[in-house]
Amino acid sequence: MRRFLFVLSALFSTVFHAQKKPDLIPYPQSVSMQQGKFIIPETLVLNDQLPKEETEYLKKRLGSSVKFKSSSNTAEAHLMHMQLPQPKTPVNAEGDKESYSIHISPKRILISSNTKQGYFLALQTLIQLFEEHKADKEIPAMEIHDQPKFAWRGMHLDVCRHFFTVDEVKQYIDYLAMYKLNTFHWHLTDDQGWRIEIKKYPKLTQIGSKRKESMIGAYVDNTFDGKPYGPYFYTQEQIKDVIKYAQQRHITIVPEIEMPGHALSALSAYPELACTKGPFESATKWGVFDDVFCPKDETFTFLENVLDEVIALFPSQYIHIGGDECPKTRWKECAHCQELIQKNNLKDEHGLQSYFIQRIEKYVNSKGRKIIGWDEILEGGLAPNAAVMSWTGVNGGIEAAKSGHFAVMTPGAYCYFDHYQGDPQSEPNAFGGFTPLDKIYSYNPIPAELNADQAKYIMGVQANLWTEYITDFKQVQYMIFPRLMALSEVGWGTSDPKNYKEFENRVISQFKVLDKMNVNYAKSIYNISGKVSPANNGVIYDLKVSQDPKGIRFTIDGTEPSINSQVYKGGIPVSKSLTVKSAYFEDGKLKSAVSTQEFTVSKTTGKKITLEQQPSENYSFGGAFTLVDGIIGNIRQLGKTWLGFQGKDVVATIDLGQKTNFSEVYFNTLENKGSWIHLAKSAQIFISDDGKNFKMIKEIGKDEIQNAKGKIKLNVGNQNSKYIKLKVENAGIIPAGNPGADSKAWLFVDEIGAN
Structure with a gap:
């Protein structure tokens, strides 16, 4: 019985090894793992009928780890190529040109293709397999059938x-x-x-x-x-x-x-x-x-x-x-x-x-x-x-x-x-x-x-x-x-x-x-990335890393994280203004860049928000929630913290959840005319208790926005409402004398806050 279990264990081990997917990019259309292994020899014997120019490329790429020899004796060749006839009625002319198959057996590697182009693409796959198995000198037996979807x-x-x-x-x-x-x-x-x-x-x-x-x-x-x-x-x-x-x-x-x-x-x-x-x-x-x-x-x-x-x-x-x-x-x-x-x-x-x-x-x-x-x-x-x-x-x-x-x-x-x-x-x-x-x-x-x-x-x-x-x-x-x-x-x-x-x-x-x-x-991908989500009393800041998340250390007081800092065990609650710094450590050593995220929490932070018009796909990271995630936009980096709208106004409605007191509303808009980004033409603030009937409580024009250089803080008096609506008017068509004249202006807006 003990011997039977040992044999069964060995069999499952072989099957598991045979089924491991190769680390290929792009991954082929079809990979079928077979039993056995091709042992990479010290000298790889190449059939002398292989396409010469492409095979020279192979030698150049692998030359530091493998020696090569050409032979007309097909019995001793490790690498061979079968030239397939061109299909008489090609389904996909470009795909047929680039299609190939690779059969790797314990004795040899056979590449089949219609063209030299297909053979060359097969070599890219083969080179990746050689690189992956350079240390153990064993390439699992497999069959690959492949061609691209797009020409x-x-x-x-x-x-x-x-x-x-x-x-x-x-x-x-x-x-x-x-x-x-x-x-x-x-x-x-x-x-x-x-x-x-x-x-x-x-x-x-x-x-x-x-x-x-x-x-x-x-x-x-x-x-x-x-x-x-x-x-x-x-x-x-x-x-x-x-x-x-x-x-x-x-x-x-x-x-x-x-x-x-x-x-x-x-x-x-x-x-x-x-x-x-x-x-x-x-x-x-x-x-x-x-x-x-x-x-x-x-x-x-x-x-x-x-x-x-x-x-x-x-x-x-x-x-x-x-x-x-x-x-x-x-x-x-x-x-x-x-x-x-x-x-x-x-x-x-x-x-x-x-x-x-x-x-x-x-x-x-x-x-x-x-x-x-x-x-x-x-x-x-x-x-x-x-x-x-x-x-x-x-x-x-x-x-x-x-x-x-x-x-x-x-x-x-x-x-x-x-x-x-x-x-x-x-x-x-x-x-x-x-x-x-x-x-x-x-x-x-x-x-x-x-x-x-x-x-x-x-x-x-x-x-x-x-x-x-x-x-x-x-x-x-x-x-x-x-x-x-x-x-x-x-x-x-x-x-x-x-x-x-x-x-x-x-x-x-x-x-x-x-x-x-x-x-x-x-x-x-080794660095820590953060994602902000709404929470009952602010937001939750989730951290992610490609390695074991137990290696993440973080601080919330603005100090640099160390191996002795707090261990990340899940989303970090943010209910007040603070700075989260995080980094990944392995074996007691810093392995990533330090990620810094400042949060400015207001009465709108984490609340439900809707937009009447959606931002441009290029500048839409995080969607509408970006405007209430507690993160003030960096004017030097139009990355994750701004929403960009080309030729569109921003009309955002924030549901505070219940009637709330506030006396100030703030947001930022950008000016960068060389990139067609113009300050808003005007802005209006509205309030409502039912989300349907809104009353305007503040309006500012272009001159005020220009004087504030886009950093808008508005005193709106003592207000008490459940909904705040902000309308920020796009500059419209760029006037003559400016880069992009006659084109639609961009409007960038970041955090909408209320205190």
Whole structure:
């Protein structure tokens, strides 16, 4: 009997080992664990019929831990490849190109694929398995059948705000390849710099590739470094080299040439392309500027000549033409533009933008290529064959797909990697927003509003890295890792938000690979994150960490936490103003950054709140409760503590639970015109006992808000009511002379308090 139990125990142990999921990212569509193990030999014998270029990549990636030998003897080969015929009736042409299978048995590894591209993707899976089992030298036997869900799995890099060398761009491409992304969106021109050599127009790089200085620090500081920047650009030979490098990794490079807006660097070199005479210079600060390309014949000749050289360099099917954030101020004041609107029976300046884009599209189509642009190219009507990159939210992609146009989903709320990824107080300065790893992993690129036929027009997903606040490549690494891994699995179609913790464990297992590569990845998931929830007498502050929560220590008196501080055992009640500092300790040592959260408790803190209009998805973290969570917004960090509304008023109703005495109401609003954020136009406070019939008790106008610099504290007299309603009026359409003129202003609001 004892022997039987021993044998049974051994059998279950073998089965358990065989069923352990591999730590792969992106996780394959199908993994079937088998009995047995492939023992990694000191010398891996490669069949000499393997695709050569891709196999050289394998050797480079594993060369430090495995020796290699080629052989024509299939009996002794450890790694073989079976070339499958292309399907006669492909179900998914792009997916079939990228599909592969791996059969790992105790004797050998067999990769099957239709194409070299599929073989290369299989190698990425194989490399991860070798890295995972490098220590024990045993890879469990398994069968993997795999292909991506989405044809476009992209990452973008802005090299205009800050420039990155050819070697750094190649490293970036390597990161994409490691996690099976297949598209590199290279943002090459913008207001702050022109980065691609155009031989016909040498002044683009002689003048447009430099600026006299750069904005530094938080935008609200409005400070500059006083240092000339540039000239920085890529020669056409360098671009050819990068394209070849990407092709070897089966990555398509999509170049972006911005038009009609974001054109200051081009206008600094060729001012005759503007509506006014200039002079112009490349922008030294971030934001949106009124001077744009003028839609006249010489401008189109210029852009067509530029596109000729771009198309000759880049073999990609799509050419990105920008199309975003184009103020119409100059066009409204330009006699030529107004004449063009009349002559072509255009409705307005938005119609002129559509005219501009459609004219460029016809030219690009005549060269056998297609255009893709940010979702503002929908303004005034979408060009007939254009694809849309939906960034302002998901609506651009929905509109495109419903009208039979292809779209790539890249909404800022999920796909902007220039946002904060951890507690903004312990993170490097970032653009704003809050996009942690779990939020990216939760994203589904197929909007629920689309039916099955319409969903076919969603080509895939992409994340964007704008570099206003990213000055060197180490910071690039920090901002994309590990978030790129979440994007990878979303694009592959195997993400499962319900099992996020399991994904997070696989991410942590990948860190040893990044360590080996000396990648400066963010360790935000090791830091403590906090969540505020309503409670009977204030709020509850819950702390979370990826490790054992018993390692959390915290203080509530503002002192730094130590191993001797209070042990976290559950939500921290907050019923009065205090500062919580927390950190994670392991083996008696500090293992995380110290997280600091200040609470300012008032009579509204933790109470029920409703909003008549919802905030923008990019700035909606925590929803309406953010306005009564006891946290005052930090004007330098538009991360977790503010709600942002574009073109909308804030109308918030707070239920105090019972009739309550108060004499002061406070809230903050922001001004940051370079980012289209304007102070409120007015504010009104109302009270009610039944939540239906409200009486206004206070009103202030723009001048008072301006004088208070957005920090509003209002004496409302002695009041006693159950409900408080606050209406904060958006500034509306941004007036001429301001960045983003004619666009909807942003209104940011933080905590609404009462005392």
